[in-house]
Amino acid sequence: MDLIQQLIARAKENKQRIVLPEGTEERTIKAADQLLADQVADIILIGNPTEIEALAAKFGLSHIKKATVIDPKSHPKKAAYAELLFQLRQKKGMTPEKAAVLVENPLYLGSLIIKAGDADGEIAGADNTTGDVLRPALQIIKTLPGISCVSGAFLIFLKDKSYGENGLMLFADCAVMPNPTAPELAQIAISTADTARHIAGIEPRIAMLSFSTKGSASGEQVEKVVEATRLAKELRPELAIDGELQADAAVVPSVAQKKAPGSAVAGKANVFVFPNLEVGNIGYKMVQRFGGAEAIGPLLQGMAAPVNDLSRGCSVEDIYKMVAICCNQAIAVKNRK
Numbered sequence: 001m002d003l004i005q006q007l008i009a010r011a012k013e014n015k016q017r018i019v020l021p022e023g024t025e026e027r028t029i030k031a032a033d034q035l036l037a038d039q040v041a042d043i044i045l046i047g048n049p050t051e052i053e054a055l056a057a058k059f060g061l062s063h064i065k066k067a068t069v070i071d072p073k074s075h076p077k078k079a080a081y082a083e084l085l086f087q088l089r090q091k092k093g094m095t096p097e098k099a100a101v102l103v104e105n106p107l108y109l110g111s112l113i114i115k116a117g118d119a120d121g122e123i124a125g126a127d128n129t130t131g132d133v134l135r136p137a138l139q140i141i142k143t144l145p146g147i148s149c150v151s152g153a154f155l156i157f158l159k160d161k162s163y164g165e166n167g168l169m170l171f172a173d174c175a176v177m178p179n180p181t182a183p184e185l186a187q188i189a190i191s192t193a194d195t196a197r198h199i200a201g202i203e204p205r206i207a208m209l210s211f212s213t214k215g216s217a218s219g220e221q222v223e224k225v226v227e228a229t230r231l232a233k234e235l236r237p238e239l240a241i242d243g244e245l246q247a248d249a250a251v252v253p254s255v256a257q258k259k260a261p262g263s264a265v266a267g268k269a270n271v272f273v274f275p276n277l278e279v280g281n282i283g284y285k286m287v288q289r290f291g292g293a294e295a296i297g298p299l300l301q302g303m304a305a306p307v308n309d310l311s312r313g314c315s316v317e318d319i320y321k322m323v324a325i326c327c328n329q330a331i332a333v334k335n336r337k
């Protein structure tokens with residue numbers, strides 16, 4: 001069974017409640033129907049019930065009736081969620097009036113449903129930008145204890161199985177933090193290690209990437225990666241983590257032998273931590289497009305409950321897989337408690 005099939009099977013065994021705020025978006029509603037048919041998750045669709053019913057009829061979706069549909073304009077808990085938003089954000093200038101408006105925004109409502117304990121995770125972004133999906137989640141759901149920095153990892157399935165873990169690698173951060181500081185980069189490494197263990201099911205060997213290997217170059221950017229490596233090791237001494245490493249030294253044994261002899265990671269890394277978002281985002285897209293790798297994500301990590309962002313070019317299948325992954329993230333969060 002491949003990794004995604006395993007994640008789907010695990011989701012079915014321990015069903016989670018997943019909110020889909022873009023409940024009237026065509027690919028989302030089709031994915032929801034299939035997820036309900038396969039009993040992967042309990043689905044909460046946000047949207048106008050009449051519109052959802054009409055779309056289900058138009059596309060012949062017979063399982064949507066098993067979803068919980070929440071009309072953002074009128075539902076029994078609307079006032080309670082607005083009050084929750086006001087309480088959570090009043091120090092940031094939230095007023096009851098603003099909360100009453102924002103609670104009708106499906107992306108805010110999705111995060112509030114999770115914060116109130118009425119759902120376990122959320123997937124959105126088929127119709128909305130990354131920033132619009134993330135902002136309410138960051139403001140309302142917040143981070144896990146000990147983590148202040150949410151980041152985004154990709155599962156990268158390479159054609160060449162000699163790299164990573166039989167061709168599987170994790171890349172981070174490719175989605176959230178434009179320019180992390182050294183302490184933030186250390187947190188990204190730790191969150192990605194947890195994603196590697198709990199979602200990919202592999203023991204991480206983490207390369208902190210740079211244009212320098214073990215002092216071959218110097219400067220501010222190199223120092224940031226060296227410091228992040230030191231901090232990550234201090235925080236989680238049990239992790240196999242090394243840096244600063246160039247990408248070839250991280251995955252090619254012969255280069256590793258020359259540039260970083262004796263490293264427990266160099267030449268066999270299965271996790272790449274990029275120094276900033278520009279490199280991470282461009283890097284994963286190049287591996288995907290030029291290398292023909294399959295890239296699944298971003299899996300947002302470090303949030304107190306999982307919220308994942310879709311690409312606006314996503315397919316029904318992408319949404320289905322992301323819901324299965326989100327269920328596994330929700331299970332991992334609950335297991336921490």
Ligand code: ACO
Nearest residue numbers: 130131134135138139148149150151174175176177178298
């Ligand atoms: N981790 C934890 N909390 C965060 C993070 C983070 N990474 N970033 C922001 N926050 C919190 C802030 O502390 C703040 O909380 P507060 O209001 O309670 O004080 C809240 O979120 C809002 O912070 P802002 O800085 O005002 O957030 P802003 O809306 O400006 O930006 C965002 C946050 C949207 C994540 C921004 O960093 C961003 O746009 N990142 C890039 C996303 C992107 O475009 N990625 C590339 C595309 S994705 C892809 O290709 C796969």
